[in-house]
Amino acid sequence: MRRGLGGHLRCLRVAAIPAVFVFLASCASNAPQDTLSPDGPIARKEGNLFLFVFAIAAVVFVLVQGLIIATVVRHRHRPGRPDPIQVHGNTKLELGWTIVPALLLVGVAFPTVFTIFDIAKEPTKNVLPVEVYGHLWWWEYRYPTLGISTANELHIPIKTDVRLSLHSIEPGLPAAKGEEFATGVIHSFWVPKLAGKQDVVPGRVNKLTIRAERADTYHGQCAEYCNLSHANMRLRVVSQEQAGFDGWVAQQRKPIDVPQSGDAAAGFALFKGKGTCIGCHTMQGVQGAVARVGPNLTHLMGRETFAGATFDITPENLHKWIENPSAMKPMRPEKGTGMPKIPLSDNEISQLVAFLTTLK
């Protein structure tokens, strides 16, 4: 048994070093939210700092695990061995392993503090401000300098510092006196390849800078537990060349083309009337449709996903959604958080979907 045990331990020692490589290699696989394959300067600084400390930690890891294995292999009981020398301590050694790690940590502390302040810097040149609003359970983006708003999929121009100001609101809930909206719960805005997360805290406005170096679609999601449907509060960031971004902005500014005939026209009537959709959703070009309880739907089909970037936008999915939203994504509409089930017939839902799919 003892021999067998020693054998196991030797195997472990041999396995330890490749394990570190497997660990690093496994991080490099294709994962859209990988924190270690950054595409923006902030995520890169954060990732580099991690790799720097990880390298130090790996050395300590190998040292300590190596010592455990070495002590077990060298000093395990063998019959006939004399009793060990009774060592009670060694002040020099103990001072050594107090001071050396402390110095090592001082060495880590300097780049850490430097990077903390570096990341917190307010960008000054060529900045695009965007207001981010965390709702239960989706994201609203408003571009104050461009006069547009959208949901879940944030479009940004590349090589531009985008300064996000993060708010938590629930326009579906009664607001306090003198306030426009009620505050919501804590969320956290996170697009791993662009930047680490920043919490969205009711009653305060946090800031976060993101910057994309190339045109791509980045995945992200809410990272602070926001109760029931936290898992379904995802988001995308679409980075575009400046020209492409300008085109997108121009499109977002347009009001809808009101459909004149067919199912789409019937759906439009339902949207304004029986469906009561305008009670919650903004629709540019429609009188009175300015609510922010749910996402702005004016250019719905310009997005790839809906319901907190959870489902692909297809007529089938939209139909299923309107039929019973909470069955697709857990919500609490009875508490004012989430889309309620609207009493519409199957045919009416089809008409509504026909209208929605015209919203380019």
Next chain:
Amino acid sequence: MAVAVTRAPARPFARPKAEHGFWSWISTVDHKRIGILYGVTAFLFFLVGGIEALLIRGQLAQPNGKVLTADEYNQLFTMHGTTMVFLVIMPLAAAFGNYFVPILIGARDVAFPRLNAFGYWVFLAGGGLLYSSFLFGGAPNGGWFGYAPQTNPTFSPGHGIDFWLVGLVVTGIGSLTAAANFIVTTLNLRAPGMTLMRMPVFVWMNLVVSFLLLFAIPIITVALFELYFDRNFGSNFFNANLGGDPVLWQHLFWLFGHPEVYILILPAMGIVSEVLPVFSRKPLFGYSVVVFSGIAIGFMGWGVWAHHMFAVGLGPVANSAFAASTMFIAVPTGVKIFNWLATTWGGDLRLKTPMLFALGFIGMFTIGGLSGVTHSIVPSDYQQTDTYYIVAHFHYVLFGGAIFGLFSGAYYWAPVVTGKLLDEKLGKAHFWLMLIGFNLTFGPMHVLGLQGQPRRTYQYPKGMGWDFWNLISTIGALTIALSILMFIINILKTARNPERAPQDPWDGRTLEWTIPTPPPEYNFAEIPVVHSRDDFWHRKYTEDETGRLVRIPAGGSDDAEDHEHHGHEEHGHGHGIHMPSPSYFPALASLGIMIVGYGAIYLKSGHWWLMAIGGVVVLAGIFGWGNEPLAEEH
């Protein structure tokens, strides 16, 4: 312990007389039986929390898991965390503390035996309150950290959060009484010659933990009350709509929560500090440094809480300060690890099950400590906080650390408690399965976190690159379950095994090996006089001038045999030793607190009368308690 016996005034109940069976356990005030109650209860909660973990892992084995709904998942991860922290690791540490602190310092009981019983029953009442939520419309779903404002009634309707709030306040009462009891016991009831710097490290760590509890529990209690008031009386402590601040909750919770981490890990560090010297046949390397670093961790643990809040937006100055304090708490922790390794170095290592778990503790806890240092790197923590990387980290600390340490203690001290040795083959199977299963479960979570998988999400979509490691993690969780099965089989097998352990099976160093097993009610027929650290060891061995061990011929083990002889006598009465008499009142008072708890939970639906009834029961319990003497005249 000398007890003044006074004439009893009129009392509502007859003094319990049962020495065996159900009522003897309800009314016991013997620290050893209370320790067993803590241990058995905590182990049952461990199984429940483990089943919750298996359901969670079942749900996450594949993308878009369908085993659980979002609501069920949220309830389960909330209860898993709450259970493992408050109902498993804390009471398991209390179990070892209760059973062994008095014995290790050469005392016959704790300072306040009935308060000790009360602490256990209140803990059970709190656990019962929490778990009864499953029967009354749903368990809490706000996470073990219960962040405001998602825990207010708009976002968490139903009574789940109220069960959580009241249940934790109630278990907190038990933690406070236990802490006060341990502090007084350790400071006042030590045997002659047992100076503070001769105390076993486990006793030291238990003392540090007791002080941490004494100061940490009031903080969480304040927070829980404030949230309860927000939910039930419309106060606005955490309501940003009306000038409150949800970040206040986070400060209060983590100002408790981080010392709590040390409350969970220090007892295990104490156990390992006992086990390593025994199985290395060498004294603990740098006893005073190990003790001092434990105290230093206790102090520094109060200055690091905001590292749980780096992404909240406290600003670069605060984040830098807490980054620095968090880095430097790693120093005393690292010192301990090197001292433990130095203890084994040059020793004669007996790789019995307790030793395997202790070595496993060092290895796994080191990994948790190192990933902890990476959290203090604030910019990298912006990426890792609230991901599976954090889940990996604290499981390496609390499972790879605390649970491995506690299992080490279970195998080590089983011969004292039961008089029998647990089976070595099954023990080793338990250890290796657990070590492998543990690393399979939580190792991949580092990768998942770095690849961007957030915590507390009941589903994840396909195509995120998380499928493979999640499946491995679930397989690991099943392996851990198998290892726990080995432990249960081991217990059952040992219970049926008539073979008794020898008096001092591990060649121990401390006082628990000098008394008969299981120990008599009074522990020591004669209070020992302590002459040195590791007193029992020095009765058996001395060192020659080169530092080699020399057995003292026909030495100290004699008086151990002597004690064993006494142990066969029926009770301590023959020695004229008065032990505290059993009492129903601690359990009664706790039952009252539980009823008050239900009243508080259902206050808004008009069940204030439950609070009134419970209040009367509490008063009756305390009144009876106050009016009966600690010990009856025989």
